[in-house]
Amino acid sequence: MTQAKQMLEKYLEAETAVLEGRSVTFGGRTLTMADLNQIREGRKEWERRVAAEAAAAQGDRTGYALATFV
Template sequence: MAAINAQEMVDIYLQAEADLLQGGKDVQLGGRRVTMAELPQIRAGRLEWERRASAVARGGRSGHSLASFGE
């Protein structure tokens, strides 16, 4: 099985979230059945993978810059 990258994981979480919100009582996520009650965990997982995908897009940089004052 090929490794899944961060953006693919974001897409998987988005699809699971959309499926639940469109009336599905449960969906498969990574070989595991999840229910509407687990929507907060799905959203938290999506946010984590979005952060990872963003870090990859920035080349691993934090996105914060450092300022030097007075020198």
């Protein structure tokens, strides 16, 4: 499992825990319902990274390319 997938799993677990009314300690911080938006933003970032890794593994070109003009 890649680091991006591991981090996505942690964010999903944290989001579930907070939605169930529990607080969760993540990265040395205790997060509660007030931090749900922050957890969701982190989850979205790791979802993007997992998708980019999957696309790269399939040979899809994502992002941008730089051209050198002489």
